[in-house]
Every structure is written in C-alpha cells, then in structure tokens.
Amino acid sequence: xxxIPPGADPGQMDTAILPSETPEALEAAFAAAKSRGLLRxxxxxxxxxxxxxxxxxxIVFMILFCFVGPLIYQTDQVHTNLSETLCHPSAAHPLxxxxxxxxxxxxxxxxxxxxxxxxxxAAIVAVLIGTLYGAFSGFIxxxxxSFLMRIVDAGLSIPxxxxxxxxxxxxxxxxxxxxxxxxxxxxxxxxxxxxxxxxSLRTREYVQAVRVLGGRNSRAVVRxxxxxxxxxxxxxxxxxxxxxxxxxxxxxxxxxxxxPPETDWGDMLSGGxxxxxxxxxxxxxxxxxxxxxxxxxxxxxxxxxxxRDSFETRLQRR
Amino acid sequence: MTxxxxxxxxxxxxxxFLVTVFTLALVHLFPGGPIKSLLGPRxxxxxxxxxxxxxxxxxxxxxxxxxxxxQILSGNLGFSTKLNQSVSSLIAQDLPKTVILAVxxxxxxxxxxxxxxxxxxxxxxxxxxxxLTGISFLGYATPTFFVGLxxxxxxxxxxxxxxxxxxxxxxxxxxxxxxxxLVLPVTAYAFVLYALxxxxxxxxxxxxxxQDYVRTARAKxxxxxxxxxxxxxxxxxxxxxxxxxxxxxxxxxxAIFIEVVFNYPGMGLAFYNAALNVDYQVLLGFTxxxxxxxxxxxxxxxxxxxxxxxxxxx
Numbered sequence: 001x002x003x004i005p006p007g008a009d010p011g012q013m014d015t016a017i018l019p020s021e022t023p024e025a026l027e028a029a030f031a032a033a034k035s036r037g038l039l040r041x042x043x044x045x046x047x048x049x050x051x052x053x054x055x056x057x058x059i060v061f062m063i064l065f066c067f068v069g070p071l072i073y074q075t076d077q078v079h080t081n082l083s084e085t086l087c088h089p090s091a092a093h094p095l096x097x098x099x100x101x102x103x104x105x106x107x108x109x110x111x112x113x114x115x116x117x118x119x120x121x122a123a124i125v126a127v128l129i130g131t132l133y134g135a136f137s138g139f140i141x142x143x144x145x146s147f148l149m150r151i152v153d154a155g156l157s158i159p160x161x162x163x164x165x166x167x168x169x170x171x172x173x174x175x176x177x178x179x180x181x182x183x184x185x186x187x188x189x190x191x192x193x194x195x196x197x198x199x200s201l202r203t204r205e206y207v208q209a210v211r212v213l214g215g216r217n218s219r220a221v222v223r224x225x226x227x228x229x230x231x232x233x234x235x236x237x238x239x240x241x242x243x244x245x246x247x248x249x250x251x252x253x254x255x256x257x258x259x260p261p262e263t264d265w266g267d268m269l270s271g272g273x274x275x276x277x278x279x280x281x282x283x284x285x286x287x288x289x290x291x292x293x294x295x296x297x298x299x300x301x302x303x304x305x306x307x308r309d310s311f312e313t314r315l316q317r318r
Numbered sequence: 319m320t321x322x323x324x325x326x327x328x329x330x331x332x333x334x335f336l337v338t339v340f341t342l343a344l345v346h347l348f349p350g351g352p353i354k355s356l357l358g359p360r361x362x363x364x365x366x367x368x369x370x371x372x373x374x375x376x377x378x379x380x381x382x383x384x385x386x387x388x389q390i391l392s393g394n395l396g397f398s399t400k401l402n403q404s405v406s407s408l409i410a411q412d413l414p415k416t417v418i419l420a421v422x423x424x425x426x427x428x429x430x431x432x433x434x435x436x437x438x439x440x441x442x443x444x445x446x447x448x449x450l451t452g453i454s455f456l457g458y459a460t461p462t463f464f465v466g467l468x469x470x471x472x473x474x475x476x477x478x479x480x481x482x483x484x485x486x487x488x489x490x491x492x493x494x495x496x497x498x499x500l501v502l503p504v505t506a507y508a509f510v511l512y513a514l515x516x517x518x519x520x521x522x523x524x525x526x527x528x529q530d531y532v533r534t535a536r537a538k539x540x541x542x543x544x545x546x547x548x549x550x551x552x553x554x555x556x557x558x559x560x561x562x563x564x565x566x567x568x569x570x571x572x573a574i575f576i577e578v579v580f581n582y583p584g585m586g587l588a589f590y591n592a593a594l595n596v597d598y599q600v601l602l603g604f605t606x607x608x609x610x611x612x613x614x615x616x617x618x619x620x621x622x623x624x625x626x627x628x629x630x631x632x
Contacts, residue, residue: 302455
C-alpha cells in the first residue's frame with residue numbers, strides 16, 4: 001500500500017499510486033488528497049488577504065464576547081432596575097445603563113447572541129432553500145423553470161422590508177419565528193443566482209453523463225450541480241449573514257423584533273433614538289450597539305469578498 | 319424588439335397576478351383573520367362573523383380576489399379605520415413628501431457617487447481608491463437608521479447646527495419651507511445610496527476600460543480625457559440607468575427608516591404607524607402600490623436598457 005503523505009500535492013498523485021491498488025482505496029486516497037488540496041489552496045489565498053484574516057478574528061472575538069462573555073461578566077438581564085435608569089458609565093457599569101436600568105455591557109452580549117444566532121440561522125435556511133429551488137428550476141428548464149422564476153420575480157418585486165414588517169406584526173416574533181421571517185423572502189435572491197449558475201453547469205459533460213447513465217434528476221442536482229456551485233453558495237451565505245443581521249437590527253429598531261426581555265443590537269438602538277430626540281446626550285445608548293453591528297457586518301462582507309477571490313484564484317491556478 | 323416588449327409586458331402581468339394573490343393571502347395571516355385584528359381581542363364571535371360577512375371574508379378566496387381586484391381597478395385601495403381616511407387619500411397626502419426626500423437624496427448621492435466611482439476606477443488600487451472603498455463598505459454595513467442616529471448625535475446634539483427632527487407639516491409646501499430640517503434626513507439617505515452608486519460605477523468603469531473600443535480610441539489618438547468622458551463614461555452611465563430602475567425597493571426601505579428616525583411625515587412613517595396599529599388596509603394598500611411601482615420600474619429599466627444599448631437584443 002502506498003502511503004499518501006499528508007498534504008500531498010494532487011499533481012504528484014500519479015507517481016504515488018501503484019497500478020496494483022484496489023479501486024476503492026485509490027478512490028478514497030484520491031478524494032482525501034483532493035479535498036485537502038482544494039481547501040488548503042483556498043485557505044492559502046484567503047490567508048494572504050490580511051483584511052479577511054482580521055475580519056475572521058473580529059468575528060471570532062464577537063462570538064466569544066457574546067457567548068462566553070456573560071459567563072465572566074454576569075449581569076441581570078431579566079429584571080429591570082429602575083433605580084439605575086440611564087446611569088452614566090462607571091466602574092460598576094462600564095457602559096452605563098439603558099432606560100429601564102439594564103447594564104449595557106451585559107445587554108450588548110445578550111443582544112449579540114440574538115443577532116448572531118438569528119443572523120447565522122436565517123442565512124443558512126435561506127441559502128439552503130434558495131440553492132435547492134434555484135438548482136432544480138435551472139436544471140429542469142423549460143416552462144416549469146420559467147414559471148418557478150416568475151414566482152421568484154414576484155416575491156422580489158414586493159419591497160423586502162415592507163413584507164417583513166407586515167410578517168413581524170402578524171407573528172409577534174421570538175428568535176425562531178424571526179429566522180423564518182427573514183429567510184422566507186431572502187431565499188428568492190439566492191435562488192435566482194444559483195439558477196444562473198446551474199444553467200451553465202447543466203450542459204457540462206459530467207452532468208450529461210449522469211443522465212445517460214440513468215441517474216435521477218435529484219442525483220444530478222444534489223451530487224453534481226450543487227457541489228460545483230459551492231463557491232457561489234458559500235460566498236452568498238457570508239453576505240446573507242451580514243444582511244440578516246442588518247434586517248434583524250432594522251426590525252428591532254422599529255420595535256418589531258424579538259420581544260423583551262430578549263433583545264438584539266437594533267432593538268437596543270431604538271432606546272437611543274427616544275433620548276436623542278429629546279436633545280440629551282446619552283451617547284452610550286448609541287455607539288456600542290451601533291459599532292457592534294457595523295463591525296460584524298463589515299467583517300462578514302470582507303470575508304465574503306476574500307472568499308470570492310480565493311475561489312476564483314483557485315480556478316485560475318488549475 | 320416588439321416581440322421582446324410584448325413578452326416582457328406579459329411577464330410583468332403574470333408577476334402582478336402572483337403578487338396580488340400573495341398580498342390578499344397576507345390578509346388572512348393576521349391572527350384570527352383581518353376582522354379580529356381590526357375589532358381587537360374583546361370582539362365577540364358574533365361581531366366577528368357579522369363583519370366577516372359584511373366585508374365578504376366568508377366567501378371563497380377566488381371570489382374575494384375578484385372583488386378586491388375590481389375594487390382596486392376602480393381606484394379604491396381600502397379604508398383606514400384607525401385614521402378614518404381612505405388609503406388612496408393617505409397616499410395622495412404622503413407620497414409627494416416621500417418623493418421629495420427620495421429625489422433629493424438621489425440627486426445628492428448620484429452627484430457624489432458617479433464622479434467618485436469614476437475616480438476610483440481610474441486611480442484603482444491607490445490610497446484614494448482604498449479610502450473610498452472603505453467608505454462604501456461602511457455604507458453597506460451600516461444600518462440606514464444608524465446613519466441617521468449618528469448624524470443627529472453629531473450635528474444636532476454635539477454641534478447644534480440642525481434640528482434633530484425632519485421638517486414637519488402636512489403639505490409639500492410645509493416641507494420645502496424648512497430646508498434646514500431637510501439637511502440631515504437627505505444626507506443620511508444619500509450616504510446609503512452613495513455606497514451603492516459609487517461601488518457600481520467603479521466596477522462598471524473598470525469593466526469598460528479594458529474593452530476593445532477603448533484601445534481603438536486610444537490607437538486613433540484620442541486624448542485620455544476624451545476616452546474617459548466621451549467613451550467610457552457614456553457606456554458606464556447606461557448601467558446606472560438600469561440600476562436606478564432596479565433600486566426602487568432599496569429606496570422604499572430606506573425611506574421607512576429615515577422617516578422613522580427623523581419623524582418625517584411621509585409614506586414610510588405612515589406605513590410604520592400602520593404596522594404599530596395593525597391597520598391592515600393601509601399596510602396592504604401601501605405594499606401593493608410600492609410593488610406595482612417596483613414592477614413598473616423593473617420593466618422600464620429592462621426596456622430602457624434595450625433602447626439605450628443597441629447591442630442588447632433579447
């Protein structure tokens with residue numbers, strides 16, 4: 001048995017494998033080396049991008065801050081404390097308190113949990129649905145495809161925020177419903193994009209081969225078309241996370257997001273608006289939550305850009 | 319061209335049909351149905367049944383749909399029981415104010431976005447390009463309402479140059495008579511749109527700069543200025559025209575947040591208040607109008623593109 005050295009360059013594979021190899025072992029070895037090669041080369045391009053690395057660091061920091069932070073910095077985020085309403089930043093409350101006396105640093109962590117959880121989950125749900133819908137629609141083609149795409153067009157022509165606001169009014173959302181509300185229209189854009197990708201992939205030889213060999217359509221889509229558009233899909237997921245966090249923040253700001261005592265970064269900002277309009281300077285109600293939103297969304301945008309580059313470069317090097 | 323036009327219009331009609339069906343279906347999503355949400359939690363089942371019958375909500379969906387379409391076609395978009403005002407009069411009152419806000423923001427954002435986008439493409443990968451790219455990214459990642467909040471914090475509270483509110487009043491003349499109050503809402507709105515245009519213009523100009531016609535123009539001895547403004551600029555502008563038609567949903571969403579932050583009395587604020595009051599007729603009427611405008615905008619963008627660019631033939 002030939003031993004494939006870890007991280008072997010796929011180009012050297014031919015010399016490493018002897019003709020006496022069993023087909024299964026050969027296949028497995030090839031798959032291992034190939035996936036390692038793809039990921040590694042992708043990662044190398046990604047790692048060259050300093051901005052993307054910094055963004056990745058920022059997101060890891062945010063996740064730690066929101067999910068591990070409350071274990072270290074413990075605050076009561078369920079009961080209001082009216083004696084400390086709008087208290088200024090001090091040693092006891094590094095970022096001050098909000099209009100019902102919640103400690104803002106602790107609130108930032110709790111709100112961040114909602115923002116990140118909903119952002120990730122909504123993006124994944126939307127991309128999953130959009131990918132399957134778009135891939136099947138593009139693969140089937142013909143009148144069914146054009147009808148399915150008209151449904152997408154119809155959904156996309158309803159201004160997104162209007163319908164999302166209506167849905168929030170109807171459902172009085174918690175985290176789970178929020179994920180559904182954000183994803184239920186977001187997948188349309190993904191579907192359109194993946195369909196475009198599918199149209200170019202469905203004429204490739206390996207997809208034709210599945211048909212000739214009698215494979216079902218679902219096999220061609222799930223095993224061949226989706227894996228081959230994985231670059232587009234991952235990049236889209238990254239942008240979708242940033243978008244979902246922004247949408248959630250928007251709804252929270254309008255007071256239509258998750259219900260108290262739960263909160264999210266946008267919801268925290270809506271308190272700031274009330275006090276700004278009264279002309280008083282409670283800056284700690286605005287900056288921390290706003291900076292968290294911007295930092296997270298910008299980081300995801302940079303990562304998405306870098307991923308797109310790394311997938312493209314990988315293709316160029318081939 | 320005629321074939322393309324007919325096909326495109328038919329497509330739009332099909333989309334319109336799907337959208338209206340969906341919008342009417344939304345009514346039935348309201349907890350306990352539309353009447354229950356209108357009458358409140360204390361309504362007796364008899365009352366709900368009575369009004370359901372009165373408004374025809376007990377009939378089959380397709381009957382409701384046909385009646386509703388008939389009603390809309392005769393210009394009746396519904397009636398706001400909370401405001402005691404018809405939805406169409408509400409739109410007639412608030413839409414012009416939103417249009418003022420949007421058009422001003424569009425002008426300002428295009429005035430910055432187009433030249434700076436071109437500058438970025440010409441001086442690509444220089445320090446200036448990176449700084450402007452950073453600003454655009456900031457525009458993408460910053461929620462519209464937060465831009466508004468920051469402007470209020472900086473220019474109304476820290477340095478009290480402008481009022482923290484937008485202009486108040488019911489008529490367009492009222493709005494226009496308070497130009498100082500318009501500055502912050504328009505700036506906030508324009509910043510968000512600027513990110514869109516400048517980014518788009520940059521990539522569009524960069525795409526065009528490597529086209530063959532640019533090389534031809536240079537080979538014929540055209541000055542760099544002539545190449546840029548006579549050839550590249552005009553070609554890039556075309557895609558901005560398309561983008562304008564497609565950006566209507568962005569404009570609508572932007573208006574909601576800007577108007578809420580600045581308490582600006584336009585359609586966005588009215589929509590938001592209707593959402594808080596569960597005034598479903600207003601919500602549906604506004605959504606329908608915004609959707610129709612969007613579909614029309616997409617259609618205009620497609621047709622406009624085909625007319626402007628002789629290379630595009632469907």
